[in-house]
Amino acid sequence: MFKKLAITALSLLLTAAIPTVASAETVMQKIKRTGILTAGTSKDAFPFAYRDKQGQLIGYSVDMLKLIQQQLEKELGKKVQLKLVALNTDERIPNIINRKVDIVCDASSFTWDRNKNVDFSFSYGATGTQLLVKKASNLGSPKSLIGKRIGVLAKTTNEKAIARVQPQAKLVYFKDREQAYTALQQGKIDGFASDGILLEAWLGTRPNLINFELVPDAPYSREGIACMVPENNSDFLDTVNFTFYDFMQGFVNNQSEHVIIFDRWFGPKGAIPLNDDLRDLAVETMRLVIDSHEDIRKN
Numbered sequence: 001m002f003k004k005l006a007i008t009a010l011s012l013l014l015t016a017a018i019p020t021v022a023s024a025e026t027v028m029q030k031i032k033r034t035g036i037l038t039a040g041t042s043k044d045a046f047p048f049a050y051r052d053k054q055g056q057l058i059g060y061s062v063d064m065l066k067l068i069q070q071q072l073e074k075e076l077g078k079k080v081q082l083k084l085v086a087l088n089t090d091e092r093i094p095n096i097i098n099r100k101v102d103i104v105c106d107a108s109s110f111t112w113d114r115n116k117n118v119d120f121s122f123s124y125g126a127t128g129t130q131l132l133v134k135k136a137s138n139l140g141s142p143k144s145l146i147g148k149r150i151g152v153l154a155k156t157t158n159e160k161a162i163a164r165v166q167p168q169a170k171l172v173y174f175k176d177r178e179q180a181y182t183a184l185q186q187g188k189i190d191g192f193a194s195d196g197i198l199l200e201a202w203l204g205t206r207p208n209l210i211n212f213e214l215v216p217d218a219p220y221s222r223e224g225i226a227c228m229v230p231e232n233n234s235d236f237l238d239t240v241n242f243t244f245y246d247f248m249q250g251f252v253n254n255q256s257e258h259v260i261i262f263d264r265w266f267g268p269k270g271a272i273p274l275n276d277d278l279r280d281l282a283v284e285t286m287r288l289v290i291d292s293h294e295d296i297r298k299n
Helices: 002-024 027-034 060-076 089-097 155-163 176-187 197-202 234-254 256-266 278-292
Strands: 034-042 047-050 081-086 116-118 126-128 127-136 148-155 170-174 191-195 213-216 224-226 229-230
Touching: 027 034, 027 060, 027 234, 034 060, 034 089, 047 060, 047 089, 060 116, 060 234, 089 116, 089 229, 116 256, 126 278, 127 155, 127 176, 127 197, 148 155, 148 176, 148 229, 155 170, 170 176, 176 191, 176 197, 191 197, 197 213, 197 278, 229 234, 234 256, 256 278
Parallel strands: 034 081, 148 170, 148 191
Antiparallel strands: 116 229, 126 224, 127 191, 127 213
């Protein structure tokens, strides 16, 4: 009887100890042990990360995750499976902290508040908060937003940007972008604040919505898009950063495999074609990252 009780107690102690061991495991150790890279991303952040008509998660940020997967395979000397998990914006950081995902790459941008809980990679894209409105709405200046119903996604830089430029705007919260777009079309809100390139993408894929437009010349913030990883995982972050460095260097050097990835989303025949000025800006931004990290070397 006592022997059975002792065995039962020991089993409970070992079971209770397993989460502690797992939580102490680094991301690189976990990937090496399981052969799986679990990545959080978005389902509606076109063209960075979204579901296609077949329900598959694709986009520029998903392509970046595939490059990270390939780099991990080189470093670990084994096959690595990329497991994608669709997350809402308010689920991203909790899932990283709880180690349900190893990384989040969607359309996230750096903030100091977020940086208290996660670490950020190099920026591999640029965006800013803009406002989608019905034409002739006269919205745009901070003063014009007083008392107006502005749709935002909770815990985003867009929410903070609008609250900063006009504290008297009435923020209306939505779970995802599709809900906000629907509310705007139905007149339930006066405008929807989100990343400018995502709003442009939405307009570009719905040419029948001729009565909507982005407020011209009114970005309320300018931000770099980056991936988020758990804190205290420098080896994994080094791998992620080298992946982006290598991609950007290849792109500016006109290496075809890297140009193809970029042009798939932002080229002349891509999902969201960039004009020459924006493309030049993207290239210059990449050069700044490359020049400031010339000492990066990884086999």
